[in-house]
Amino acid sequence: TAVLDTDFFRRWMSAVSAAVDREAGRLTELDSAIGDADHGANMRRGLAAAVASLEEERPATPGAVLVLAGRRLISTVGGASGPLYGTLLRRAGKALGDAGSVDAALLRDALRTGVEAVAQLGSAAPGDKTMLDALYPAIEALGESGDGFEAARRAAEEGAAATVPMQARRGRASYLGERSIGHQDPGATSSALFFAALAEAAGD
Ligand code: ADP
Numbered sequence: 001t002a003v004l005d006t007d008f009f010r011r012w013m014s015a016v017s018a019a020v021d022r023e024a025g026r027l028t029e030l031d032s033a034i035g036d037a038d039h040g041a042n043m044r045r046g047l048a049a050a051v052a053s054l055e056e057e058r059p060a061t062p063g064a065v066l067v068l069a070g071r072r073l074i075s076t077v078g079g080a081s082g083p084l085y086g087t088l089l090r091r092a093g094k095a096l097g098d099a100g101s102v103d104a105a106l107l108r109d110a111l112r113t114g115v116e117a118v119a120q121l122g123s124a125a126p127g128d129k130t131m132l133d134a135l136y137p138a139i140e141a142l143g144e145s146g147d148g149f150e151a152a153r154r155a156a157e158e159g160a161a162a163t164v165p166m167q168a169r170r171g172r173a174s175y176l177g178e179r180s181i182g183h184q185d186p187g188a189t190s191s192a193l194f195f196a197a198l199a200e201a202a203g204d
């Protein structure tokens, strides 16, 4: 099993930021169909601030990297996605404790804790057409061994694609009722970027 050190977690956050920069147009386009057309800008602003803070403060452990990144997302993103992703990263970071490096099984358990906190904060469940529809399948795909970043990446993408026929029951998209059907959820799409970046940081 791979040992994931502090530098791995910094690379992960940088890779998320780069992916969000590349895909910001698409995220905003998806959010213009069933939301308020700011998801790309929200994610860019939040991840750029997170990466800048990681550079300045140089947190010393994997847990501290995720806690700091989560804190910055919460403080810089006005939209729903800021507190939700911020909670995911903060809770996952806390669950990692203060170890200098972690294995993939601990990372999977910590991410599950974080995703459950997102579900609680947003009062949302799988099938509600939210980021959870990409996050839960990705966590499950990380698997028993704790390995399998590439499988998680694929599961998150499939989970995001599976939101197209769903009717939104949480967030702004839910205001559209049946008119939310037929569009991919922006947050599920950005969640897939988190897992693509994880696989990238792992060199999968
Ligand atoms: P806002 O909707 O405030 O403009 P964003 O556009 O940045 O925020 O993020 C929208 C995304 O946030 C949605 O596509 C959805 O995936 C996610 N989201 C919104 N509300 C919830 C919720 N209650 N639970 C989980 N995810 C949610």
Ligand code: MG
Binding pocket: 031, 035, 036, 037, 038, 039, 079, 172
């Ligand atoms: Mg929006």
Ligand code: MG
Binding pocket: 036, 038, 079, 080
């Ligand atoms: Mg908004």
